[in-house]
Amino acid sequence: IILLLVATGVALLSRRLRIPYVTGLVLAGLPITELLSRRIGLNPSLILNLFLPILIFEAGINTDVSRLRSTFKPIALLAGPGAVLSSAIIAIVLKFGLGLSWIPALFVGVMLANTDTVSMIAIFKEIPVPARLSTIVEGETLFNDATALVLFNLILQVYSTGSVTFIEGIQQLVFIFLGGGLVGLVLGYLSIPVFARLDDALSSLLLTVAVALGTFQAGQFLGVSGAVAVVVAGLIFGNLGLSRNTSASSRITLLSFWEYASFTVNTFIFLLIGVEINLVTLWKTLPAILLAVLAYQIGRVLTAYPLLAGVRWIDRPIPLRWQHLLFLGNIKGSLSMALALSLPATLPGREVLIAIVFGSVLVSLVGQGLSLPWVVKRLK
Numbered sequence: 225i226i227l228l229l230v231a232t233g234v235a236l237l238s239r240r241l242r243i244p245y246v247t248g249l250v251l252a253g254l255p256i257t258e259l260l261s262r263r264i265g266l267n268p269s270l271i272l273n274l275f276l277p278i279l280i281f282e283a284g285i286n287t288d289v290s291r292l293r294s295t296f297k298p299i300a301l302l303a304g305p306g307a308v309l310s311s312a313i314i315a316i317v318l319k320f321g322l323g324l325s326w327i328p329a330l331f332v333g334v335m336l337a338n339t340d341t342v343s344m345i346a347i348f349k350e351i352p353v354p355a356r357l358s359t360i361v362e363g364e365t366l367f368n369d370a371t372a373l374v375l376f377n378l379i380l381q382v383y384s385t386g387s388v389t390f391i392e393g394i395q396q397l398v399f400i401f402l403g404g405g406l407v408g409l410v411l412g413y414l415s416i417p418v419f420a421r422l423d424d425a426l427s428s429l430l431l432t433v434a435v436a437l438g439t440f441q442a443g444q445f446l447g448v449s450g451a452v453a454v455v456v457a458g459l460i461f462g463n464l465g466l467s468r469n470t471s472a473s474s475r476i477t478l479l480s481f482w483e484y485a486s487f488t489v490n491t492f493i494f495l496l497i498g499v500e501i502n503l504v505t506l507w508k509t510l511p512a513i514l515l516a517v518l519a520y521q522i523g524r525v526l527t528a529y530p531l532l533a534g535v536r537w538i539d540r541p542i543p544l545r546w547q548h549l550l551f552l553g554n555i556k557g558s559l560s561m562a563l564a565l566s567l568p569a570t571l572p573g574r575e576v577l578i579a580i581v582f583g584s585v586l587v588s589l590v591g592q593g594l595s596l597p598w599v600v601k602r603l604k
Contacts, residue, residue, distance in 0.1 A: 230256065231491045246342055246494045246557075247593035250586065253498015271562035273440065275489045276369065277454050281436035282486035283366050284458015285466065286479070291359045292459070297539040299363035301531040302550070307371040310337040310523035317519035322512055328577055330379050335564055335581050336520040338372035340557025341365040342490055344549075344596065351600050357546050361553065369559055370451035374400050376563050383568065403448030408456025411439045415457070416465045425477035432478060435461060493558040497585060500561065506583045509576060513583030520584065524554045545603045552599055556581075556588040 230252050238248035292299070315333030318324050324332075341361050348358050377400075378393060415435045422428045439457045443450030466475055506513065528551050532542045542550075564581035567574050 249494035250498040268565040277440040281458040282482040285462030303367035313523040344553040404452030408453035412457035412460030425474040509579045556585040
């Protein structure tokens, strides 16, 4: 109840002060820990098993496949090779800059290569941008969450078993991605005839919730990517299930529910990010946090600009102003923190790694989050 009241206050203040809503939520969450007698905070399994499927499915059903297809090449470059290369660059900088061993450095690399564009999309609702740019931003978010989860689990396996060869790693990546896509295809298509037979909006709504959460769990159970499965199921359901045969009232009810669910989940996540952050611990690890921020910016520069510049050879070129925005918009968020909290308890220096990731997320959300509306306007 307290969090909901705080969120309402932040919504009113952020509009008046003209700051991004999610940044306001994080700042509002910082003092809450001191005011509450009972400990509250982020639960990584709650984020990964409940919040993440809701966010991904909502993005999937609202994504037009024809628009996605027309911008798929830059999205695939950013969310695929871009995310992998960026993770490696961040890991190398932290390995030699902080003297970390390879496994912890790779863990942090994956967590900080992941972008959370909730802030960007919120700004796009206030300041109109070209549809193609908006689709690239949304598409990258849709797929790089899946990439981050797959890479994190691969490093976790290396840490647990002791070794995975390069070829084995590539084979697992392909299997996990393609397997996730197949699970999403099957469950997405199976849900459509069931949806067509339901004649009231509330029953249809229950089905979509079951598809979103069930697809994720089915993917995880089968050892493939649950996130990829939810992305594909959401795209199929949004583009084929919600067809012209669906009544206008059912369509409005479904889309309104999922918009509300996504908004509520994001509200709780960003408030809890503020609650979870301990400013005293962050102050002690500030030099390491600043190096990590520098590392993920270097990783983004060295991957986003070359990859997006190379798009001209395979697709319509990406304007330089858009590239600047895609670089500056690499804000970190909930998944980075959930993965940090999911680090194995036996990992050496776990608490320091969590503090580095949390600090980087805070700097990113406040620094980049507050400057982003100004940057979008300046770039016209």
